[in-house]
Amino acid sequence: MKRLDHPLLSPSLGSHKALTSFHFGQPGSGLKIYIQASLHAEELPGMLVAHHLRARLQDFEAAGALQGEIVLVPAANPIGLAQRLDHKPMGRFEQDTSENFNRHYPDLARAVAPVLTGTLTDDAAANVRRVRRAIGDYLTQWEPDTELQSLRRTLLQLSHDADYMLDLHCDCEGVLHFYTEEPCWPQMVELAHFLGSQAILLAKNSGNLPIDECLSSVWWQLAETLAAAGHSQPLPQGCCSTTIELRGELDVTHAWARQDAQAICHWLQFIGVLACDKPPAVPPALCPATPLAGSQTLHARTPGVVVFAVEPGATLKTGDLVAEVINPLADTTERVTAGVDGVFYARIRDRYITAGGELGKIAGSQAFRTGALLGA
Numbered sequence: 001m002k003r004l005d006h007p008l009l010s011p012s013l014g015s016h017k018a019l020t021s022f023h024f025g026q027p028g029s030g031l032k033i034y035i036q037a038s039l040h041a042e043e044l045p046g047m048l049v050a051h052h053l054r055a056r057l058q059d060f061e062a063a064g065a066l067q068g069e070i071v072l073v074p075a076a077n078p079i080g081l082a083q084r085l086d087h088k089p090m091g092r093f094e095q096d097t098s099e100n101f102n103r104h105y106p107d108l109a110r111a112v113a114p115v116l117t118g119t120l121t122d123d124a125a126a127n128v129r130r131v132r133r134a135i136g137d138y139l140t141q142w143e144p145d146t147e148l149q150s151l152r153r154t155l156l157q158l159s160h161d162a163d164y165m166l167d168l169h170c171d172c173e174g175v176l177h178f179y180t181e182e183p184c185w186p187q188m189v190e191l192a193h194f195l196g197s198q199a200i201l202l203a204k205n206s207g208n209l210p211i212d213e214c215l216s217s218v219w220w221q222l223a224e225t226l227a228a229a230g231h232s233q234p235l236p237q238g239c240c241s242t243t244i245e246l247r248g249e250l251d252v253t254h255a256w257a258r259q260d261a262q263a264i265c266h267w268l269q270f271i272g273v274l275a276c277d278k279p280p281a282v283p284p285a286l287c288p289a290t291p292l293a294g295s296q297t298l299h300a301r302t303p304g305v306v307v308f309a310v311e312p313g314a315t316l317k318t319g320d321l322v323a324e325v326i327n328p329l330a331d332t333t334e335r336v337t338a339g340v341d342g343v344f345y346a347r348i349r350d351r352y353i354t355a356g357g358e359l360g361k362i363a364g365s366q367a368f369r370t371g372a373l374l375g376a
Ligand SMILES: [Zn+2]
Pocket: 040, 043, 102, 169, 170
């Protein structure tokens, strides 16, 4: 294992932060896997998974059982980790710009398409290498002028040539759920099942460019551009990425983290990055994959105290009571019910809601939403 510290752009006199990455195995010796945690800095279950994973990977590496390269970034957002307000962590939005740390990554397809014109051949593997080089060149010439942009660039420099990218997040309260783009899903099925995902949400460009989609969308977008222009050169999905929501913010326990690290190791064995006598069997699916556009976000119409009627993970039918919003001044109770059939996979952590506020999400099977599909 090798540790590397990457200095971020200094935003102010005397202020210096760095991103730390841990590198296992040999570049070029097999698949490259990139795993990061806590890009939303108050989402800590993934950071603990990374802690357990690091120890496991060191053991595998020492035993000579690593075939490929794994890059692990346990704390992907040193800027957000240090932000606090009124004694509370503030790790989702950068306080200077109010930008979400996991949005506004660059449109890599648009950035590299011009330099790829006429350079791809009938050799799919060579085309993948060519595109990765073009992305690497783009990132090298990108000169960030803020600390936030330098963090985005550093994360992409570490991950842009990975075959698989795992971004470990969590919800406020929730069960383990899994986001990926449709072109990645065939290669990601087993990982979702090893982890025991209770909702699997598929989209194709869900909007506002989170890092996982920045890394995966470049491939299918370039492939579609080639096909639309009548070119037949093959371009496979060179990076499959996922955002894994490791339950809720308070689900930070060694038991969960060991289980999740074990699931990732099983998947690494399954895809051959960790050697083993017999690849572990893929567990049965706990849910079907459903469209992110079919996920219903429940809102409160009125302000009040929230009393949930169901726990995360509950399977709901349309019309089932999800929560009551109680106004003790008007002595009224708003009943918030499921608008779709599906798994109630996440909910808010606070128990007071303002008018129009979000209460929770249900993974419905029928797409009905359009436009940007991710929350703020
Ligand atoms: Zn997150």
